[in-house]
Amino acid sequence: MAQTDTVTRILDTAEVLFAERGFAETSLRNITSKAKVNLAAVNYHFGSKKALIQAVFARYLDPFTERFHTALDELESEYGERPVPLEVLLECMARTVLEVPAERNSLKVFMRLLGLAYTQAQGHLRRFIQAHYGSVFTRFAELVRRATPDLPDAERFWRLHFMLGTVIFTLSGLDALRDIAEKDYGEHVSVRELIRRLRPVVVAGMNAPLPESARAAS
Amino acid sequence: MAQTDTVTRILDTAEVLFAERGFAETSLRNITSKAKVNLAAVNYHFGSKKALIQAVFARYLDPFTERFHTALDELESEYGERPVPLEVLLECMARTVLEVPAERNSLKVFMRLLGLAYTQAQGHLRRFIQAHYGSVFTRFAELVRRATPDLPDAERFWRLHFMLGTVIFTLSGLDALRDIAEKDYGEHVSVRELIRRLRPVVVAGMNAPLPESARAAS
DNA sequence: TGTACATCAGTGAACGCGCGTTCACTGATGTAC
DNA sequence: TGTACATCAGTGAACGCGCGTTCACTGATGTAC
Numbered sequence: 001m002a003q004t005d006t007v008t009r010i011l012d013t014a015e016v017l018f019a020e021r022g023f024a025e026t027s028l029r030n031i032t033s034k035a036k037v038n039l040a041a042v043n044y045h046f047g048s049k050k051a052l053i054q055a056v057f058a059r060y061l062d063p064f065t066e067r068f069h070t071a072l073d074e075l076e077s078e079y080g081e082r083p084v085p086l087e088v089l090l091e092c093m094a095r096t097v098l099e100v101p102a103e104r105n106s107l108k109v110f111m112r113l114l115g116l117a118y119t120q121a122q123g124h125l126r127r128f129i130q131a132h133y134g135s136v137f138t139r140f141a142e143l144v145r146r147a148t149p150d151l152p153d154a155e156r157f158w159r160l161h162f163m164l165g166t167v168i169f170t171l172s173g174l175d176a177l178r179d180i181a182e183k184d185y186g187e188h189v190s191v192r193e194l195i196r197r198l199r200p201v202v203v204a205g206m207n208a209p210l211p212e213s214a215r216a217a218s
Numbered sequence: 219m220a221q222t223d224t225v226t227r228i229l230d231t232a233e234v235l236f237a238e239r240g241f242a243e244t245s246l247r248n249i250t251s252k253a254k255v256n257l258a259a260v261n262y263h264f265g266s267k268k269a270l271i272q273a274v275f276a277r278y279l280d281p282f283t284e285r286f287h288t289a290l291d292e293l294e295s296e297y298g299e300r301p302v303p304l305e306v307l308l309e310c311m312a313r314t315v316l317e318v319p320a321e322r323n324s325l326k327v328f329m330r331l332l333g334l335a336y337t338q339a340q341g342h343l344r345r346f347i348q349a350h351y352g353s354v355f356t357r358f359a360e361l362v363r364r365a366t367p368d369l370p371d372a373e374r375f376w377r378l379h380f381m382l383g384t385v386i387f388t389l390s391g392l393d394a395l396r397d398i399a400e401k402d403y404g405e406h407v408s409v410r411e412l413i414r415r416l417r418p419v420v421v422a423g424m425n426a427p428l429p430e431s432a433r434a435a436s
Numbered sequence: 437t438g439t440a441c442a443t444c445a446g447t448g449a450a451c452g453c454g455c456g457t458t459c460a461c462t463g464a465t466g467t468a469c
Numbered sequence: 470t471g472t473a474c475a476t477c478a479g480t481g482a483a484c485g486c487g488c489g490t491t492c493a494c495t496g497a498t499g500t501a502c
Contacts, residue, residue, distance in 0.1 A: 024242040028457090038480050043457060048456080158412070161391075163384070165387025169384070200428070205420075209418050256447050259445085261491080263445085267489065440500100440502090441499105441500085444498085446494105448495105453488080457486105464479105465475100469473090
């Protein structure tokens with residue numbers, strides 16, 4: 001069995017199981033037995049469970065950041081000095097997000113992982129992501145700033161995270177929500193369909209009127 | 219040590235630790251040692267760890283649903299046949315959510331738990347919540363339906379969950395986000411402040427224009 | 437009022453189990469001379 | 470071309486550890502007669 005094979009099988013299996021049940025609830029024995037690989041192989045190739053988790057993320061985020069940088073380059077050269085409209089920025093991000101894991105049907109998996117990274121104890125994961133991939137998000141945030149010049153900085157910060165919450169929650173809880181929706185409306189939604197529904201909501205949320213001033217509020 | 223004391227100490231400690239680190243990452247030994255209570259006391263009083271988790275939820279949701287039903291009763295008798303406006307419904311929910319855990323500063327804790335319940339493996343938790351507290355949410359959803367008569371049912375369903383995602387993600391990741399916001403803008407936001415910022419975004423999201431038709435989309 | 441018994445909160449120690457990790461080892465392949 | 474050695478992917482078994490749960494037990498309080 002060639003090295004790449006074992007390593008790939010571990011990563012493929014780990015990402016699915018992590019997304020299904022979380023990090024703590026997925027043991028190396030779960031992964032290696034499902035991947036038909038020796039238990040010790042994880043520690044041999046990755047060093048530790050923690051490093052395996054980070055490797056799972058890297059396998060998504062490396063191609064994502066590369067493509068996203070390229071896509072933003074194109075937008076910037078297309079618009080030059082003019083700010084790129086918010087709708088275009090969001091569209092660009094959505095397209096890149098959808099494009100990257102196209103070969104496997106694993107957008108859900110990745111979003112789930114991202115949600116776990118944010119909410120779970122695993123502080124090391126957020127730090128890992130920030131350290132390795134922070135720059136592309138900073139770049140995106142700066143473009144959003146230029147697209148929404150009337151929004152105070154703090155307000156924009158919070159709204160971006162509100163919208164991030166919407167996307168992560170929806171796509172990571174996708175299976176549960178899909179079940180309910182299907183039962184209630186007999187309608188099976190695809191991820192593309194969901195993103196189509198998300199877009200106007202996100203745009204409207206970002207462009208919402210400012211809240212009444214903090215001073216005036218009780 | 220009176221019974222109520224031991225039971226309360228366990229619940230108090232468990233809710234904090236669960237919210238900090240998740241369910242799987244919090245052991246009964248963590249809880250009982252921090253609560254200065256015998257290890258076996260959890261199984262004695264609650265029967266199992268799973269039952270303890272549900273008891274932690276029940277301690278919030280029981281008073282919440284009671285108050286929320288009362289508040290909705292008042293709104294319905296105030297508006298009679300007329301639909302209650304969306305803003306009023308959201309305001310009512312926000313007020314109830316803020317009111318309930320007022321004695322402890324534990325809104326964050328509860329939201330975190332709710333987020334975990336949705337995203338984590340713990341299917342038993344979502345089922346528990348649905349079974350015990352589903353009716354009040356159904357009632358709220360029906361009022362929202364009357365407040366947004368132009369929204370197709372499926373669209374409303376998804377938007378409600380988009381907004382739920384925003385709220386849960388924001389309030390459950392509160393500490394992390396607050397750290398970043400404070401570092402970047404030197405501004406410390408309170409939960410009340412955050413909810414003030416959330417309101418216009420949520421209202422705008424619910425009232426966003428309908429997406430282009432699915433047929434027209436690629 | 438006194439005694440025998442029941443109830444129940446709480447305890448301390450142990451149970452078996454699954455966990456992540458380690459270690460000595462194998463066997464195939466490549467490299468130096 | 471042949472031999473000795475190095476490298477490296479992969480293996481099987483064991484390590485110690487912390488986990489949730491169980492069990493026999495204590496001691497205080499309430500109840501029946």
